[in-house]
Amino acid sequence: MSDLxxxxxxxxxxxxxxxxxxxxxxxxxxxxxxxVINIGLEGSVIWGALGGALGSLAGGGYAGLLAGALTxxxxxxxxxxxAVRLNTDQIITGTAVTIGSLGFTGAVYQSRFGATGVAxxxxxxxxxxxxxxSRIPVIGPALFDQELTAYLVYVxxxxxxxxxxxxxxxxxxxxxxxxxxxxHAAGVPVVRTRMLxxxxxxxxxxxxxxxxxxxxxxxxxxxxxxxxGFIAIAVVVLGRWRPAGILAAALFFGGAEALQFTLQAVxxxxxxxxxxxLPYVLSLAALAGWFGxxxxxxxxxxxxPRRGH
Amino acid sequence: MSNPSHAARFRADLLPVxxxxxxxxxxxxxxxxxxxxxxxxPGIAFGALVRGAFGSWHNFVSVTLVxxxxxxxxxxxxxxxxxxxxxxxxxxxxxxxxxxxGVAVAVSLPLSSSLLLLPATLLAAAAAGALWAAVPAAxxxxxxxxxxxxxxxxxxxxxFLAQFLVQGPLRESRGALPQTDAIPAGAELPVLIPGxxxxxxxxxGILIAVALWLYLSRTAGGFRIRAVGASPRAAEVSGRFRTxxxxxxxxxxxGAIAGMAGWIxxxxxxRRMYEGLSPGWGYTAIAVALLARLHPLAAVLTxxxxxxxxxxxxxxxxxxxxxxxxxxxIEALVILAVLAVDRGLQAFxxxxxxxxxxxxxxxxxxxxxx
Numbered sequence: 001m002s003d004l005x006x007x008x009x010x011x012x013x014x015x016x017x018x019x020x021x022x023x024x025x026x027x028x029x030x031x032x033x034x035x036v037i038n039i040g041l042e043g044s045v046i047w048g049a050l051g052g053a054l055g056s057l058a059g060g061g062y063a064g065l066l067a068g069a070l071t072x073x074x075x076x077x078x079x080x081x082x083a084v085r086l087n088t089d090q091i092i093t094g095t096a097v098t099i100g101s102l103g104f105t106g107a108v109y110q111s112r113f114g115a116t117g118v119a120x121x122x123x124x125x126x127x128x129x130x131x132x133x134s135r136i137p138v139i140g141p142a143l144f145d146q147e148l149t150a151y152l153v154y155v156x157x158x159x160x161x162x163x164x165x166x167x168x169x170x171x172x173x174x175x176x177x178x179x180x181x182x183x184h185a186a187g188v189p190v191v192r193t194r195m196l197x198x199x200x201x202x203x204x205x206x207x208x209x210x211x212x213x214x215x216x217x218x219x220x221x222x223x224x225x226x227x228x229g230f231i232a233i234a235v236v237v238l239g240r241w242r243p244a245g246i247l248a249a250a251l252f253f254g255g256a257e258a259l260q261f262t263l264q265a266v267x268x269x270x271x272x273x274x275x276x277x278l279p280y281v282l283s284l285a286a287l288a289g290w291f292g293x294x295x296x297x298x299x300x301x302x303x304x305p306r307r308g309h
Numbered sequence: 310m311s312n313p314s315h316a317a318r319f320r321a322d323l324l325p326v327x328x329x330x331x332x333x334x335x336x337x338x339x340x341x342x343x344x345x346x347x348x349x350x351p352g353i354a355f356g357a358l359v360r361g362a363f364g365s366w367h368n369f370v371s372v373t374l375v376x377x378x379x380x381x382x383x384x385x386x387x388x389x390x391x392x393x394x395x396x397x398x399x400x401x402x403x404x405x406x407x408x409x410x411g412v413a414v415a416v417s418l419p420l421s422s423s424l425l426l427l428p429a430t431l432l433a434a435a436a437a438g439a440l441w442a443a444v445p446a447a448x449x450x451x452x453x454x455x456x457x458x459x460x461x462x463x464x465x466x467x468x469f470l471a472q473f474l475v476q477g478p479l480r481e482s483r484g485a486l487p488q489t490d491a492i493p494a495g496a497e498l499p500v501l502i503p504g505x506x507x508x509x510x511x512x513x514g515i516l517i518a519v520a521l522w523l524y525l526s527r528t529a530g531g532f533r534i535r536a537v538g539a540s541p542r543a544a545e546v547s548g549r550f551r552t553x554x555x556x557x558x559x560x561x562x563x564g565a566i567a568g569m570a571g572w573i574x575x576x577x578x579x580r581r582m583y584e585g586l587s588p589g590w591g592y593t594a595i596a597v598a599l600l601a602r603l604h605p606l607a608a609v610l611t612x613x614x615x616x617x618x619x620x621x622x623x624x625x626x627x628x629x630x631x632x633x634x635x636x637x638x639i640e641a642l643v644i645l646a647v648l649a650v651d652r653g654l655q656a657f658x659x660x661x662x663x664x665x666x667x668x669x670x671x672x673x674x675x676x677x678x679x
Binding site for chain 2: 104
């Protein structure tokens with residue numbers, strides 16, 4: 001392969017790998033802006049992957065996407081019912097939802113398809129080639145020859161930026177995350193806002209999961225989310241809780257993940273587990289502030305109403 | 310009431326036990342409903358589970374208690390950290406780091422006496438686990454980065470590091486399988502009862518549980534950990550001690566215990582390190598610690614509960630055809646049930662506390678006492 005072709009194929013897989021991270025992280029941004037950190041995002045991703053697989057079997061790829069969003073939202077609803085409505089600890093609750101989701105998706109998958117059967121084969125999502133734009137050298141195929149989910153990311157970035165920073169609802173949502181007391185005093189229904197934000201994040205994470213099973217692999221395997229939900233939370237921090245920043249950060253992580261495929265194609269002897277570890281190490285570096293720092297919403301992960309009052 | 314403080318203490322002691330029992334019962338009810346929904350018979354499944362876990366001395370000692378051991382150690386690690394409000398979700402990674410370090414020392418040190426080899430490997434495992442916890446500890450205390458995500462991410466790094474090492478530098482000398490060489494006999498933990506698989510590691514777990522209980526309840530260091538856990542800000546503004554070192558200590562000790570858990574499993578049971586050593590003990594540990602209300606002695610009991618669940622889960626799959634993934638789901642249900650019951654208890658005690666204050670205010674004894 002020519003160098004340019006290598007670069008082009010690297011970019012195609014970088015964008016493809018960035019899409020699920022961007023979807024989940026965009027949702028989590030809305031949730032965290034409302035003051036809810038959802039470690040159960042990983043659970044929504046794996047439910048989305050399973051929901052996507054089952055939906056696709058029942059009604060094709062787009063039904064799969066819808067089912068993925070719904071199952072992801074359902075997992076997040078359970079999280080929110082506990083962490084927001086019952087006001088339990090957000091971190092423990094999110095961890096429990098993740099553990100339970102990995103367990104129950106495995107249980108559903110095993111009882112539906114058998115424990116050691118042949119790999120499930122799913123109809124993959126069709127690729128939409130945008131006329132003209134996809135012909136741009138090098139970046140054209142990467143950006144404009146992708147699945148529907150990629151275009152959804154392109155649409156969601158400006159839409160969410162507008163919603164969060166230009167609308168009254170966005171202001172109310174951010175107030176619920178920055179200072180629930182002040183928001184409450186100003187008449188914002190803090191609990192309802194936080195519930196809705198968390199469930200939205202779950203739907204987006206579910207789409208991310210459906211992308212994993214329907215666009216990447218065309219199959220479902222247990223634990224296939226493999227920490228994508230956790231990396232998405234690091235993407236939120238790296239992207240500084242802003243949709244455009246999320247997009248850039250997701251592309252960065254997608255690139256880090258795509259590197260292993262590209263390098264393996266170049267030299268098969270490279271120790272691939274170390275490359276698999278790369279996105280996680282980079283996530284840690286990102287959180288450590290190697291790429292600049294930013295401030296989390298003031299009321300993030302704090303209970304509302306305050307306990308003991 | 311003649312002696313309200315007596316009654317209050319009794320209630321304070323009994324409520325957590327009742328709460329844990331309620332949470333377990335609620336979990337069983339929900340699990341039964343879900344099993345039925347999944348087309349399984351809850352009666353047959355639970356029967357297989359109980360028989361698998363407790364059906365014979367062999368099942369209880371050689372399966373359940375063997376499964377209990379890593380859960381007890383990681384559960385204690387999590388309980389200690391949570392006590393200081395350090396959300397260490399990274400026991401799984403610390404366990405792998407400890408197992409790797411223990412194996413590396415065991416196969417490379419030219420020692421054969423277990424009197425030297427066992428302490429050396431245990432120390433190496435504890436150090437590696439502590440090192441793995443030091444990264445999130447530094448990020449939390451120096452940079453203010455929350456430890457939940459960092460400890461989680463460190464888990465993945467540890468898993469891939471283990472994968473790399475057993476495929477490469479630490480691969481067995483035959484080179485056939487992605488696993489390390491068998492450890493020398495001197496590095497093996499002895500069994501406790503001849504004829505059973507249960508090994509010294511279980512006793513080490515119980516000793517650590519007792520030591521942690523004494524440390525937390527009887528020493529100044531333990532008091533600081535509890536104070537930071539109860540309210541980091543209050544501990545800081547009290548000015549009596551700095552919270553940073555307390556958080557560090559909780560992180561390092563927690564990581565060290567989890568690290569030992571990994572090596573003890575290799576040393577007592579598997580004799581080799583390979584990918585997938587742990588089925589997620591570091592995560593189940595959270596349920597162990599929470600159900601025990603972070604009490605080290607209670608963690609011995611809750612670790613047996615989850616050890617039985619894991620041992621019984623295998624039997625459930627064999628005999629009732631219930632996928633073993635169910636066990637993970639049930640663990641999560643336990644955590645959620647504990648959280649919900651806790652909230653209920655808190656609302657209850659808030660209400661009684663308010664009632665108490667009102668009564669005292671009416672009799673004019675509230676001033677300065679509360």
